[in-house]
Amino acid sequence: MWDYTDKVKEHFFNPRNAGPLAEANATGEVGSIQCGDALRLMLKVDPASDRILDASFQTFGCGSAIASSSALTEIIKGMTLDEALKVSNQDIAQFLDGLPPEKMHCSVMGREALQAAIANYRGEAWEDDHQEGELICKCYAIDSALIEQVVRDNALSTLEQVTHYTKAGGACAACHEKIEEVLLRTLAAQAGTPPPSAAARPEAPPPAPAAAPRPALTNLQRMRRIEEVIDSVRPMLRRDHGDIEVVEIIGKNIYVNLQGACMGCAMEAATLGGIQQKLFEALGEFVRLLPASQLETSRQPLHAD
Amino acid sequence: MQPIYFDNNATTACDPAVVAAMLPFFSEQFGNASSIHSFGNRVGQAVAAARSQIAALLGAEHDSEIIFTAGGTESDNTAILSALKAFPERREIITTAVEHHAVLALCDQLEKEGYVVHRLKVDRRGRLDLEEYKTLLSERVAIASVMWANNESGTIFPVEEMAACAHAAGVQFHTDAVQAVGKLPIDLRRTRIDMLSLSGHKLHAPKGIGVLYLRRGARFRPLLRGGQQERGRRPGTENAPAIVGLGLAAALAARHLETENTHVRHLRDKLERGILARVPNAFPTGDLDNRLPNTSSIAFEYVEGEAILLLLNKLGIAASSGSACTSGSLEPSHVMRAMGIPYTAAHGTIRFSLSRYNTLAEVERVIEAVPPIIAQLRRISPYWNAERNAPANAEFTPAYA
The missing domain is CATH 1.10.10.1100 (BFD-like [2Fe-2S]-binding domain)
Structure with missing residues (x-):
């Protein structure tokens, strides 16, 4: 059986705000064809203040789907619609003291129902762009x-x-x-290209062809290119509720701040490694991506690169 | 409140007599069955006696046809991989869409490695089309592997007839009989079955012990290579305590076969009728006239299985579900999907599997417990109209991701 937290169990056995909502003026109905869960979220919105006065749900789904729905209604009651739109599926999971990884999709469904309900209230069309695989x-x-x-x-x-x-x-x-x-x-x-062996160990980066060395970048071009690379990975970090910011560039060392969920993440080193690889490819030179916390220590002596 | 265990197709309680029989083999009887001294000899004799008890339960002609393994999964894998090695020019496998994962996941992998896998479909009641099967048998087929009885619906397959067809076509036949042994009469010497898998913990023996029956003369290649245990067909020092336990469990199962088909069947029927009479929009799945005597699989429409199980568990009642959400995968049970059960019902399928240790009082308590749970979950289901106490039908049309 799943290792559900006490909070999940509590919201499953005693769901808050379950059942139809008579005075609802916003309804979101979503389902996931793969896992078969389905959810109807009903809101009573105050037209003057855009504030959610009441919320209720009906859910077809497992224990965590019901608990996630219950948690969602508790979280959003009293919020304005714009505030409610900022509620992420991580917020729902956190409210429940966590969900098993297999069950995170239950909290995603809650957030989608919320988006659908708000779109319904505002008379907008809502399209689900969420894809789920194995x-x-x-x-x-x-x-x-x-x-x-x-x-x-x-x-x-x-x-x-x-x-x-x-x-x-x-x-x-x-x-x-x-x-x-x-x-x-x-x-x-992909485009009929034969798959390279995925099992291959990472090879040493191909040496830059000596015959046609890349033209040297000016400092400004180089800085812009670094920013471009950082911007390109930002959506990926934001998906995990994190962010990244360039703090300083000293020679071959690029100092960044990881923010939000990225801070202290067990995969921080691997994340930096991946971005470093991209920078390396974009700049055509070896650079080191370092957390800004190392900036102070490196500043005192002349950087020895 | 005494807990009620209605999940015997998942695993069974080890019989107390089985536990008692095993205990000496953890302490004073610790010898290696292969050793020549008295420590080993006594254990060797106990293993031989257990082999005979299992051969008797299965109706095997020779005790040497019984090979001890670590369980049903190992036996299934050994059987299929053996056939592929023994008949290397044959690149096809016949099985069914509703096998246990021990067979299906192996076949998926073999398909990736270039073998052709034919998965026989089932109809809405879980039955196979024997005509389809017969047309697939050819000299390209290394092995046909078909379960004796399905673990979820309890549906029994005509494996004896299918084994005869396979034999006539020169194809080896294996059956995963993990759910059937001890519940159905089996007399292998009168069949054409080449290999059969059984698992100890499904018949009140411990976990971690199983058997591969291998008909004398059937071509075989071992999965593991090592010492001469099990005549080299399954090397590795014998798990003597578990083997002794399985031997006694087999003898007890033979003695209680009648009980399974009278007492247990009666309890199962009473349970199923009692629930269906009290819960609307629920139906039993599988081939009702031809299924295991202990198994009832009921689909409760418009509610989800894990939620039902959690509420049952709160009342001390253990059952299981064909639902996605209990297994870790997102899909509902492949067995329910193969039978074409709609999603909203497949997700709410609950399997009650009984044993000879269950009682009428337990059945009555479960009959009382189930209807309020289904009603409670339907009250918060968007597919159900609580006011009319009927399916919501077109009133709920979610946007599907």
Whole structure:
């Protein structure tokens, strides 16, 4: 049986705000075809203040789907619609003191029902862009759909790269066979190119061809390019509720602040490693990506690069 | 309140007599069955006696046809991989869409390695189409592997007839009989079955012990290589305590076969009728006239299985579900999907599996417990209209991700 927290059990056995809401003026109905869960979220919104006066739900789903729905209604009551839209599925999971990784999709469904209900109230069309695949990495709750997308978007070709970019496989390593399968499948599907061996160890970066060295960048070009790379990885970090900011560039050392959920994450080093690899490719030179906390210590002596 | 255990297809309680029989083999009877001295000899004799008890339960012609393994999964894997090694020019496998994962996951893997896997479909009652099966048998097929009885619906497959067809076509036949042994009469010497898997913990023996029956003369290649234990067919020092326990459990199962088909069947029928009479929009799944005597699989429409199990568990009642959410995968049970059960019902399928240790009083308590749980979950289900106490039908049309 699942290792549900006491809070999940409490909200499952005694769900808050369950059942129809007579005075509802906003309704969101969503379902997940894969896991078969379905949820109707009903809101009573005060038209003058846009504030959610009351909320209730009806859910077809497992224990954590019901508990997530109950938690969602408790979280959003009293919020304005704009405040409610900022509620993430992590917020729902945190409210419940955590959910098993297999069950995170239950909290995603709650957030989608909320978006659908608010769109319904505002007379907007709501389209679900959420995709869910087979759960691959149980340590970090990463599914195949996310891996496929990141592999395609970033032209990844090795298991190690997938771990750097998504965290999948970065902890217990039990899912490495599955990751390689997803990787091979995705690569094979891409434009008929033959899949390179996903099992290959990361090779030493190809030496820059000596015949045609890259033209040296000016300092300004170089800084802009670094910013571009950082901007390109930002959506990935934001998906995990984190962010990144460049603090200083000293020679070959680039100092960044990881923010939000990225702070203190077990995969911080791997995340930095992945971004460093991208910088390396974009700049055509070796650089080191370091946490800004190391900036102070490096400033005192002349940097010895 | 005494807990009620209605999940015997998942695992069974070890019989107290079995536990008692095993205990000496953890202490004074610690010898290695292969050793020549008296320490080993006594253990060797106990293992031989257990082998005979299991051969008797299965109706095997020779005791040497019994190979001890670590369980049903190992036996299934050994059987199928053996056939592929023994007939390397044959690249096809026949199985069914509703096998246990021990067979299906292996077949999925073999498919990736280039083998052709035929998965026989089932109809709405979980029955196979024997005509489809017969047309697939050919000299390209290394092995046909078909379960004797399904673990979720309890549906029994005509494996004796299918084994005869396979034999006529020169194809080895294996059956995963993990759910059938001890519940159905089995007399292997009168069949054409080449290999059969059984698991100790499904018949009141401990976990971690199983058997692969291998008909004398059937081509075989071992999964593991090592010493001469089990005549080299399954090397590794014998798990003597568990083997002794399984031997006694087999003897007890033979003695209680009648009980399973009278007392247990009666309890199961009473349970199923009692629940269906009290809960609307619920139906039993599987081949009702031809299923295990201990198993009842009931689909409760518009509610989800894990939620039902959590509420049952609160009342001390243990059952299991074909639902996605209890297994860690997102999909509902492959067995329910293969039978074409709609999603909203497949997710609410609960399996009650009884044993000879269950009582009428327990059945009555479960009949009382289930209806309020289903009603409670339907009250908060968007697929259910609480006011009319009926399905919501077109009133709920969620946007699906």
